[in-house]
Amino acid sequence: MSAEIPLLGGTANRGRVHRVGDTVRRPLRPTAPAVHALLRHLEDVGFDGAPRVLGVDAEGREVLTYIPGxxxxxxxxxxxxxxxxxxxxxxxxxxxxxxxxxxxxxxxxxxxxxxxxxxxxxxxxxxxxxxxxxxxxxxxxxxxxxxxxxxxxxxxxxxxxxxxxxxxxxxxxxxxxxxxxxxxxxxxxxxxxxxxxxxxxxxxxxxxxxxxxxxxxxxxxxxxxxxxxxxxxxxxxxxxxxxxxxxxxxxxxxxxxxxx
Structure with missing residues (x-):
């Protein structure tokens, strides 16, 4: 797996969000199923201004697409x-x-x-x-x-x-x-x-x-x-x-x- 690069910003998740290749790994919250349903809806309707859900990694973190910028x-x-x-x-x-x-x-x-x-x-x-x-x-x-x-x-x-x-x-x-x-x-x-x-x-x-x-x-x-x-x-x-x-x-x- 590619090296993990810490992503700056945030308060609650500060130091716990990393970029791995073209993905982002973040702590999985109890409300993740709701948020993932929303993100999948946004993907389905063609909205390109939000990350895509890719799943959960071996460490139990949610995996999202990395948005360059x-x-x-x-x-x-x-x-x-x-x-x-x-x-x-x-x-x-x-x-x-x-x-x-x-x-x-x-x-x-x-x-x-x-x-x-x-x-x-x-x-x-x-x-x-x-x-x-x-x-x-x-x-x-x-x-x-x-x-x-x-x-x-x-x-x-x-x-x-x-x-x-x-x-x-x-x-x-x-x-x-x-x-x-x-x-x-x-x-x-x-x-x-x-x-x-x-x-x-x-x-x-x-x-x-x-x-x-x-x-x-x-x-x-x-x-x-x-x-x-x-x-x-x-x-x-x-x-x-x-x-x-x-x-x-x-x-x-x-x-x-x-x-x-």
Whole structure:
């Protein structure tokens, strides 16, 4: 077998994801059957922006196809923070939701469905962070790491993407060229996705809900010993999360107005 090359990025699986030739080997989670059913559906409908499932290796790891390209890992390269890159993320996310629209999640067990009232109406990737999007030629071409995929409304996923990419948080916690441009970049993402009027009206609430959902997931994982989460969920991270929550509450009206 080819040499194993560690792949950077991620929190829960940090140091546990490897490239082997043209494949990726990842820890097998209890929700893998559900995620694999989704990935096989995406393959069946011709969506090329997600890995293909190849099986399980001798060490009990899931085996997926390797998608060539580059993710935006820290320190973020300048091309990954441009409005053009952001717009391409919006278009990719829309293609994913359109491709997943015919998938029935009901027969499967999922890890963490979106919070009500955003827990119906589709399938959400749920973790479209910068290092979970593959780029080629400065354009987003694929989503990876579907571990947290679960039933969720499209606007929930758009809001989660905006939290990471705009980013929707206190500008004091953004130390790159995006600081102070949160609402401008939100509009770039939403327009590229072509979010409908109802979604635009609900996005501020979805962003606050997604923030609370993700914070609870990581906090619970840290307390129960999920690899990577305890190391990540420091007092400084918790304080930053609280500032983001307060900012989202304070700026909810401005978020909605920016999308009108």
């Amino acid at each position: 580059e993710a935006v890992t820290a320190p973020a390269p300048p091309w990954g923070l441009t409005d053009a890159a952001l717009a391409s993320v919006g278009r990719l996310l829309r293609r994913f939701h359109d491709a997943a629209a015919g998938f029935d999640p009901a027969p499967h067990d999922w890890s963490s469905p979106a919070s009500a009232p955003f827990d119906e109406g589709g399938i959400a990737h749920n973790d479209p962070n910068l290092d979970n999007v593959v780029f080629r030629g400065d354009r987003a071409v694929a989503l990876i790491d579907f571990d947290l995929a679960a039933p969720g409304a499209p606007v929930w996923d758009v809001a989660g993407t905006a939290r990471f990419w705009a980013p929707l948080r206190d500008p004091a916690d953004t130390d790159d060229v995006r600081a102070g441009r949160e609402l401008d970049r939100l509009r770039v993402l939403v327009d590229a996705y072509d979010l409908d009027d109802d979604g635009r009206a609900r996005l501020a609430a979805a962003a606050l809900g997604h923030h609370a959902w993700m914070s609870a997931l990581v906090g619970d994982g840290a307390r129960t010993g999920v690899p990577g989460f305890a190391e990540y969920w420091t007092p400084q991270t918790r304080a930053r999360s609280e500032r983001a929550r307060a900012w989202l509450e304070r700026r909810a009206g401005a978020i909605t107005a920016a999308l009108a």
